[in-house]
Amino acid sequence: MTELNQLRIQITKLDEKLLKLLAARRQLTTQVGEYKLARQLPIRDLSREETLLASLAQKARVYQLSPRYVTNLFQLIIDDSVRAQHRQVQQHHQQLPQQDEPLRVAFLGNKGSYSNIAVNHYFEAHSQPLVEIGCTTFNSIIHKVEQREADYALLPLANTSSGSINEVYDLLQQTSLSIIGELNLPVDHGILVKHPIEITKIHTLYGHPQPFAQCSQYLAQYPHLKFEFVDSSSKAMQLVAQSDDLGIAAIGSETGGQMYQLHSIQGNIANQKENYTRFIAVARRPIEVSEQIPAKTTLVMSTGQHPGALADTLQVLASRQINMTRLESRPMQGNPWQELFYIDVAENVESQSMQQALAELTRITQFIKVLGCYPSAELKSAHLSPPMLASQPINAIQDRPSVISRQQEAPLSSLIHKPEQTTITVGNQTIGAGHFMVFAGPDTLEDQERLEQCVEMAGDHGAQVIHGACFKSSSNPYDYQGPGLAGLDWLQQATHGKGLLNMTEVSHLEHLRQIVAHVDILQIGAANMQNYPLLKAAGNTTRPIVLERGSVASLDEWLSAADYLLAQGNQQVILCERGIRSADHQTRSIIDLSAIALLRQRTHLPILLNPCDGVSDPLDIAPLACAARLLGVDGIMLNIHPNPSQAKVAPKQSLDFDQFAQLMTKLYQ
Ligand SMILES: C=C(O[C@@H]1C=C(C(=O)O)C=C[C@H]1O)C(=O)O
Numbered sequence: 001m002t003e004l005n006q007l008r009i010q011i012t013k014l015d016e017k018l019l020k021l022l023a024a025r026r027q028l029t030t031q032v033g034e035y036k037l038a039r040q041l042p043i044r045d046l047s048r049e050e051t052l053l054a055s056l057a058q059k060a061r062v063y064q065l066s067p068r069y070v071t072n073l074f075q076l077i078i079d080d081s082v083r084a085q086h087r088q089v090q091q092h093h094q095q096l097p098q099q100d101e102p103l104r105v106a107f108l109g110n111k112g113s114y115s116n117i118a119v120n121h122y123f124e125a126h127s128q129p130l131v132e133i134g135c136t137t138f139n140s141i142i143h144k145v146e147q148r149e150a151d152y153a154l155l156p157l158a159n160t161s162s163g164s165i166n167e168v169y170d171l172l173q174q175t176s177l178s179i180i181g182e183l184n185l186p187v188d189h190g191i192l193v194k195h196p197i198e199i200t201k202i203h204t205l206y207g208h209p210q211p212f213a214q215c216s217q218y219l220a221q222y223p224h225l226k227f228e229f230v231d232s233s234s235k236a237m238q239l240v241a242q243s244d245d246l247g248i249a250a251i252g253s254e255t256g257g258q259m260y261q262l263h264s265i266q267g268n269i270a271n272q273k274e275n276y277t278r279f280i281a282v283a284r285r286p287i288e289v290s291e292q293i294p295a296k297t298t299l300v301m302s303t304g305q306h307p308g309a310l311a312d313t314l315q316v317l318a319s320r321q322i323n324m325t326r327l328e329s330r331p332m333q334g335n336p337w338q339e340l341f342y343i344d345v346a347e348n349v350e351s352q353s354m355q356q357a358l359a360e361l362t363r364i365t366q367f368i369k370v371l372g373c374y375p376s377a378e379l380k381s382a383h384l385s386p387p388m389l390a391s392q393p394i395n396a397i398q399d400r401p402s403v404i405s406r407q408q409e410a411p412l413s414s415l416i417h418k419p420e421q422t423t424i425t426v427g428n429q430t431i432g433a434g435h436f437m438v439f440a441g442p443d444t445l446e447d448q449e450r451l452e453q454c455v456e457m458a459g460d461h462g463a464q465v466i467h468g469a470c471f472k473s474s475s476n477p478y479d480y481q482g483p484g485l486a487g488l489d490w491l492q493q494a495t496h497g498k499g500l501l502n503m504t505e506v507s508h509l510e511h512l513r514q515i516v517a518h519v520d521i522l523q524i525g526a527a528n529m530q531n532y533p534l535l536k537a538a539g540n541t542t543r544p545i546v547l548e549r550g551s552v553a554s555l556d557e558w559l560s561a562a563d564y565l566l567a568q569g570n571q572q573v574i575l576c577e578r579g580i581r582s583a584d585h586q587t588r589s590i591i592d593l594s595a596i597a598l599l600r601q602r603t604h605l606p607i608l609l610n611p612c613d614g615v616s617d618p619l620d621i622a623p624l625a626c627a628a629r630l631l632g633v634d635g636i637m638l639n640i641h642p643n644p645s646q647a648k649v650a651p652k653q654s655l656d657f658d659q660f661a662q663l664m665t666k667l668y669q
Helices: 003-039 046-062 067-094 114-122 138-146 166-174 209-214 233-242 254-258 309-318 352-364 448-460 486-495 509-518 532-539 555-567 593-602 618-630 657-667
Strands: 103-108 130-135 152-159 178-186 189-193 204-207 226-229 248-253 263-266 276-283 295-303 324-332 335-345 365-375 424-426 429-431 437-441 465-467 501-505 521-524 545-548 573-577 607-609 635-639
Touching: 003 067, 046 067, 067 448, 103 114, 103 138, 114 130, 114 152, 114 178, 114 248, 114 254, 114 276, 130 138, 138 152, 138 166, 138 276, 152 166, 152 209, 166 324, 166 335, 189 233, 189 254, 204 209, 204 233, 209 226, 209 248, 233 248, 233 254, 248 254, 254 263, 276 365, 295 309, 295 352, 309 324, 309 335, 309 352, 352 365, 429 437, 437 448, 437 657, 448 465, 448 486, 448 657, 465 486, 486 501, 486 509, 501 509, 509 521, 509 532, 521 532, 532 555, 545 555, 555 573, 555 593, 573 593, 593 607, 593 618, 607 618, 618 635, 618 657, 635 657
Parallel strands: 103 130, 103 152, 178 365, 204 226, 204 248, 437 465, 437 635, 465 501, 501 521, 521 545, 545 573, 573 607, 607 635
Antiparallel strands: 152 276, 178 276, 189 248, 189 263, 295 335, 295 365, 324 335, 424 429
């Protein structure tokens, strides 16, 4: 037996042991579920999860494993145990008898359609056999349940790329069925063919209108393609599988395509890389959701036509701390100029606050109905405070009264316009008002491998955002200019699924749309601080923006640029001081720490410092960063590199990994 085979045998044995251990862990968490059920305790215990993850992250180092890898892995394991306990409690609450009778479920399409995949996901934990009832219209699906020919139906309600599915919302107006569950299904569209072929040789593409809408940007590159709309993705796959014409293709999921022996020649083609469809499960009778697990309630209502009528109804929810997770409006059937509002709230319909809110809403709405209360599909993950989840952030300098006199119209960035500090939350991470964030990454992206090393290092030491420029405008045009837009995929791949955010600089207006599709945070560099067309376009996006101070900009000019961004609509602006021009040429710029103290008195926006351009020796980066921390910055941006002396850009302004690890410990001491 070769050495490789022997090693693989050992790996297989270990993997089996891991499986046994996972099953034993699951068994124990089920016992915990029973304990909580008997004592009416909440299932979720986020502080226990945080302690557990923090201790695993610490122990990971002992075994030379990356703490980020270990915590991500255990987060999945814990999510699974929480979801299993939720099901356990809910089944007990509904007193569902153990039945052998099959569950009849109606859905759109046939084997392999997205709805069919959703049905299998939703019912995977049920022990009863499934009878799948494929239908050709949403109307017939609802009819099947109403007529008792099916027990449940699964309907798509909205997609992250194409938005709401109006037809389903409109059917919900009329049906007597209740929503009893929800599911968020990741949807990965691809081009499916009978035999591998280049896309340029395909003449006709079959599919349901929804996937076409969700992939419009990719499809626009191939104007020669003729689109044929069919009832469902499975129908499209069937047509391709049965035809002898090799120039036709279907748009659908790879998993679905496999059921028809189709090959995917291009995957992940949706406009949004994270493409999800939200499905609802409906049944003839509503269910009651246990108060031990998180629930959602969906309402439909119409308000009067007077000014502020909708705001009044939302205020009823807000005043009781009821969190609205979705608001959708549709024309009322029969009264086309009147709107029906669909509202999802993260609240159990039976809770006291919800009952009071409903009573009050009946007094001020023209129509109100609960469409259902159901277990929430969303699980908030335990939040791990950086780094290594143990240390307490230093408190920023105490608040001081503002020194600005009241002006006629206060600038949007000013404390007069908004006295409380702005906090910006992206994914699981928050910056501002005491929430500290570290941005780390190579000054300019060089290659995928070095970026991945930086990501691992930065993530393991508690940085939350990975940055790297795709385009570098150095003082010498013959220096390295960056990888261009190819770097966007590197950034996305390196950070995706690791609980880390990514950021890159937008320096050309024409790249904005593509950058927005790939990154979590936009950076506007010092050279573009007064590039107003760029600010205008970026201010119209919904991505947070880090606005660097121009190298010769006064505080007023910088804040005016921030005001311009805010005035476009985007309220998520972060200011970043990275130094100004000085008479001295030993450093690229001089770090203006006074500006941080002054900004604290003038603006509610979060403030970052990037000290790297202010040094000629990387050892000076750490003391500058710590000084800014004491002055109350909300975050630090750092250049890191596995081997700074070989960095193509900023070799003397980048920390090596040891220097970075030491600085992170100091920042969080
Ligand atoms: C198992 C428990 O229930 C949940 C699941 C946890 C886990 O899988 O480790 C931890 C905390 C709870 O949110 C528990 O409370 O210990």
